[in-house]
Amino acid sequence: MATMTAAQQKAQAKAEYNAFVAACPSRKLLDRISDKWVTLILAALGSDGPHQLGADCAGEPRSMRFSELSRLLAGVSQKMLTQTLRSLERDGLITRTVTPTVPVTVSYELTDLGLSLHQMMRGLKTWAETHMDDVLANRATYDTRTA
Amino acid sequence: MATMTAAQQKAQAKAEYNAFVAACPSRKLLDRISDKWVTLILAALGSDGPHQLGADCAGEPRSMRFSELSRLLAGVSQKMLTQTLRSLERDGLITRTVTPTVPVTVSYELTDLGLSLHQMMRGLKTWAETHMDDVLANRATYDTRTA
DNA sequence: CAGTATCCAGCTAGATACTG
């Protein structure tokens, strides 16, 4: 009605805000790239190896098979690898190519969109390499000062 | 010893890889910014309002009080706001200033490091605004094709 | 080879109540 309790108003504001945040493109992007395996797959297919120490060559996008990825990203479970690859394909960031050999061969490759995202990630990587040491140092200082 | 079972080798590789990923600066940065409220607080203190539609003025970093933030980020719980602010302070991304009035006044402001991070986030935001529509379209296509 | 299916443990966000 005309009058709502303060609690009701607050609840409504919260619901609206959450809806707004959920709709925000930046938020959606963050949700996508914050996934542990997304970034690693991107890096693997982006041809500089999976964060291979200092290897920063920007060559051709690589095509990799499921098992190759599985071996390269040693920490990933089959479930998560499949799930992540599927979601990346769904978003048009990678292509999935099935070759009907016996047994089947499946290979993955970055699309232009995926490559573009990978490029953006490099900017993020640069910031990380430039400033994360400071952050870590601040963190250590804070902890000793608090302890 | 000299011989390990295949399972043992795999487990070790996994452990090493996970350790490697955990140590990666990019990963740490991602962990930080992927937090829902971190980005919103950064945006709020970064003076363009919390993703206020199209308001992209890059003015002076703003100083805001706890209650202001709480009101602005309508969806956040007290617990998460406190927790997030604390962690940002710990990382040297924001400063926390207590003024001993009665009752106390606490204000938060971006540091240079925080401002730099906020600047980087804008690059991310730009990518999101440019390409997320494509991603969403791909997603929709994939879903209808699958359904 | 490249998955799918199922089940469970751990973490975390949120609600709630209290305080200097």
Place this chain on the structure above:
DNA sequence: CAGTATCTAGCTGGATACTG
């Protein structure tokens, strides 16, 4: 005003086992 403390429900990632 600006927190702290506690408890719980829900989601998610991993282990495991099975298949075209």
